[in-house]
Amino acid sequence: MNTPVLPEFFNEMFDSGGVRSPYRRLEDWTRDMPAELRSLKQSEAESLFRRIGITFAVYGEGGDPDRLIPFDMFPRVFATDEWRKLERGIKQRARALNAFLTDVYGRGEIVRAGRIPERLVYQNEAFEKAVCGFQPPRGVYSQIVGIDIVRTGPDQFFVLEDNCRTPSGVSYMLENREIMMRMFPQLFQENRIAPVEAYPRILRRTLASVAPLKCTGEPKVVILTPGHFNSAYYEHSFLADMMGVELVEGQDLFVEGDFVWMRTTEGPRKVDVIYRRIDDAFLDPLCFRPDSMLGIPGLMNVYRSGGVNIASAPGAGVADDKAVYCYVPEMVRFYLGEEPLLENVPTWQCGKQDDCKYVLDNLADLVVKEVHGSGGYGMLVGPKATKSEIELFADKIREAPENYIAQPTLALSTCPTFVAEGVAPRHVDLRPYCLVGETVELVPGGLTRVALTDGSLVVNSSQGGGVKDTWVMAD
Amino acid sequence: MKLLVTHHSSYVFEPPTRGVVQSLRLTPSIFDGQSVKHWSVTVEGAEMGASFRDGCGDWVQTVSMLGPVSEMTVLVEGEVHTTDLAGILRGHREHVPPAAYLRSTRATRPDKGLRKLSETTLASFPDASPLEQAHALSAAVSEAIAYRPGETHAHTTAAEALSLGLGVCQDHAHALISVAHAADMPARYVTGYLHSTDDGQAHEASHAWAEIHVSGLGWVGFDPSNQCCPDERYIRLGSGYDAMDAAPIRGIAKGAGDESLQVSVAVQQAAQ
Numbered sequence: 001m002n003t004p005v006l007p008e009f010f011n012e013m014f015d016s017g018g019v020r021s022p023y024r025r026l027e028d029w030t031r032d033m034p035a036e037l038r039s040l041k042q043s044e045a046e047s048l049f050r051r052i053g054i055t056f057a058v059y060g061e062g063g064d065p066d067r068l069i070p071f072d073m074f075p076r077v078f079a080t081d082e083w084r085k086l087e088r089g090i091k092q093r094a095r096a097l098n099a100f101l102t103d104v105y106g107r108g109e110i111v112r113a114g115r116i117p118e119r120l121v122y123q124n125e126a127f128e129k130a131v132c133g134f135q136p137p138r139g140v141y142s143q144i145v146g147i148d149i150v151r152t153g154p155d156q157f158f159v160l161e162d163n164c165r166t167p168s169g170v171s172y173m174l175e176n177r178e179i180m181m182r183m184f185p186q187l188f189q190e191n192r193i194a195p196v197e198a199y200p201r202i203l204r205r206t207l208a209s210v211a212p213l214k215c216t217g218e219p220k221v222v223i224l225t226p227g228h229f230n231s232a233y234y235e236h237s238f239l240a241d242m243m244g245v246e247l248v249e250g251q252d253l254f255v256e257g258d259f260v261w262m263r264t265t266e267g268p269r270k271v272d273v274i275y276r277r278i279d280d281a282f283l284d285p286l287c288f289r290p291d292s293m294l295g296i297p298g299l300m301n302v303y304r305s306g307g308v309n310i311a312s313a314p315g316a317g318v319a320d321d322k323a324v325y326c327y328v329p330e331m332v333r334f335y336l337g338e339e340p341l342l343e344n345v346p347t348w349q350c351g352k353q354d355d356c357k358y359v360l361d362n363l364a365d366l367v368v369k370e371v372h373g374s375g376g377y378g379m380l381v382g383p384k385a386t387k388s389e390i391e392l393f394a395d396k397i398r399e400a401p402e403n404y405i406a407q408p409t410l411a412l413s414t415c416p417t418f419v420a421e422g423v424a425p426r427h428v429d430l431r432p433y434c435l436v437g438e439t440v441e442l443v444p445g446g447l448t449r450v451a452l453t454d455g456s457l458v459v460n461s462s463q464g465g466g467v468k469d470t471w472v473m474a475d
Numbered sequence: 476m477k478l479l480v481t482h483h484s485s486y487v488f489e490p491p492t493r494g495v496v497q498s499l500r501l502t503p504s505i506f507d508g509q510s511v512k513h514w515s516v517t518v519e520g521a522e523m524g525a526s527f528r529d530g531c532g533d534w535v536q537t538v539s540m541l542g543p544v545s546e547m548t549v550l551v552e553g554e555v556h557t558t559d560l561a562g563i564l565r566g567h568r569e570h571v572p573p574a575a576y577l578r579s580t581r582a583t584r585p586d587k588g589l590r591k592l593s594e595t596t597l598a599s600f601p602d603a604s605p606l607e608q609a610h611a612l613s614a615a616v617s618e619a620i621a622y623r624p625g626e627t628h629a630h631t632t633a634a635e636a637l638s639l640g641l642g643v644c645q646d647h648a649h650a651l652i653s654v655a656h657a658a659d660m661p662a663r664y665v666t667g668y669l670h671s672t673d674d675g676q677a678h679e680a681s682h683a684w685a686e687i688h689v690s691g692l693g694w695v696g697f698d699p700s701n702q703c704c705p706d707e708r709y710i711r712l713g714s715g716y717d718a719m720d721a722a723p724i725r726g727i728a729k730g731a732g733d734e735s736l737q738v739s740v741a742v743q744q745a746a747q
Binding site for chain 1 (some may be wrong): 494496497498522524525526527529530531535536537539541569570571572574575577578716719725726727
């Protein structure tokens with residue numbers, strides 16, 4: 001007799017009742033696809049990606065810039081009602097993060113109320129005194145909020161981290177869809193899949209809606225890139241193309257009088273909104289790092305006096321480090337007077353004595369991250385680590401406990417994925433991109449990252465992760 | 476005291492630069508200890524733009540000059556009436572929370588020596604109030620670092636100045652900020668002018684000192700170079716984490732050339 005084995009992880013396609021409804025159509029699709037066709041399609045997808053040149057590392061993780069991130073053709077699917085719930089939670093969180101930023105650069109009510117430790121905010125590396133007392137247009141600090149979400153059950157979604165500065169990867173969301181539509185047009189006729197291609201248009205509208213007060217007429221929006229050697233340069237130029245705005249480097253802009261100007265063949269042209277894809281430290285050598293060659297001297301003075309807007313606002317990073325993360329649910333309650341719709345992963349802050357002791361005693365079961373780290377570097381995955389790795393890491397934690405947080409190893413959901421042997425479940429996460437300007441908007445979709453190695457829970461592209469198209473079924 | 480200030484900063488660029496942008500923090504602070512009668516900041520041939528009061532309460536101006544520029548002079552002239560508030564920065568409006576000034580920079584980061592100086596100093600005043608502690612730290616810095624020009628440079632850190640035992644007002648201010656941080660007291664760098672009297676002490680007309688946040692009093696200035704708190708001889712311009720952050724003039728000249736700077740500052744008492 002066959003005893004059904006209960007899977008340890010939530011499988012987004014199959015549950016005990018068989019195929020879950022959002023995936024129903026895909027069952028026939030994979031069953032009817034011969035192996036030869038599949039490998040043909042897979043190599044077609046790869047050559048398409050190579051042709052468009054999308055080979056950069058996701059989320060600025062570094063690594064070989066010419067390496068192709070593996071694309072998996074099996075889509076990740078959300079039902080309408082699942083997405084609605086997520087959408088409300090994501091928008092709520094994006095609003096709370098912006099309210100927090102407005103507050104900590106204003107009166108600091110949340111600190112005065114004792115709802116978050118003062119030290120965590122004002123001594124944070126990302127806290128920027130240069131913007132204290134300044135209200136950016138519409139009170140928005142983070143116009144593009146990337147919220148990383150993992151799923152552990154049918155109704156269990158957790159936020160893994162927030163990205164309030166310049167979250168990357170959205171070009172994958174758009175390109176993955178584009179390529180799927182080109183290769184499997186039939187699928188898109190048979191299924192009602194919510195479109196994502198409005199993203200660049202909404203992004204542009206969002207950026208235009210936060211033009212400074214001194215801007216009269218149609219706001220001039222540009223994307224500021226550190227240059228072609230940057231691992232996300234493809235995304236910068238892709239977004240500029242899709243939005244129909246100029247892609248500039250620091251040397252293309254200059255400050256004169258009360259404004260920032262762009263050099264053009266027809267003479268200087270005033271710039272109103274800069275979507276910058278460079279870090280705060282490099283924005284303006286007169287305010288931040290004096291040796292920065294990537295920024296625009298005087299930019300911060302123009303910003304502070306209302307001549308230009310910068311998205312995201314300098315200093316926005318104070319809302320998204322991994323220690324401040326613990327307080328985001330509190331932000332939702334404090335500013336919005338609502339209960340958080342999306343939960344945080346339970347997190348131990350090693351800066352707290354009791355937490356630190358627990359973490360050191362249980363390293364083998366925990367995932368430990370650096371507060372300011374990203375991209376899966378500087379991280380300990382307890383269950384996968386050797387004894388000596390754990391001991392080395394324990395020393396690092398003891399040396400600077402406040403630099404670390406720890407979380408339980410999460411049972412990330414799986415999604416069917418094409419592998420050498422056919423189709424097999426692989427772990428996934430999700431990064432949707434919430435746009436905050438005059439309105440708060442979210443296109444139905446995001447970037448799904450998949451851990452391609454069997455059993456791996458690390459989805460980072462630098463550690464063998466791939467990407468998938470993310471579908472939200474329309475009503 | 477009625478003080479008259481004349482401050483020239485003359486830059487020569489060789490070969491001429493393709494353009495200059497500067498951020499100026501050259502206007503006296505607004506607080507109960509000083510009132511500005513008249514004040515002007517001018518740069519001939521340049522466009523003055525983007526000006527605002529920042530979160531620290533400083534008036535910031537932007538200057539841009541299109542190239543080629545071979546010479547440029549920033550001229551500051553004005554009259555300020557000062558009163559002695561024993562260093563207390565009373566009536567100063569600012570938005571940056573004091574806790575933000577617990578952060579150290581490369582220049583002010585306490586090393587072992589600075590931590591030890593801070594600890595031993597405070598240990599010998601076990602029942603001292605925060606104000607007395609701040610005074611003790613300032614005195615300890617004056618003692619540990621003798622005033623001597625020419626021994627340190629613009630990038631010398633507090634730790635380096637302490638181990639050298641020599642320095643100028645910038646090093647004194649950095650060291651005081653550092654020992655205050657080691658004692659968990661918010662502290663910052665202040666720039667300004669100082670009227671010299673013939674008292675045989677070390678003075679520079681262009682001056683820098685530190686402020687320590689003392690609970691109950693707010694920000695209080697301490698000048699280890701002159702072993703005193705700022706009084707009516709001092710004019711306060713602006714503040715920051717360290718000398719670079721608080722610099723009255725931060726600028727960039729485009730192109731790789733030589734840049735030379737000549738500064739003259741005169742702070743005189745106005746005729747009664």
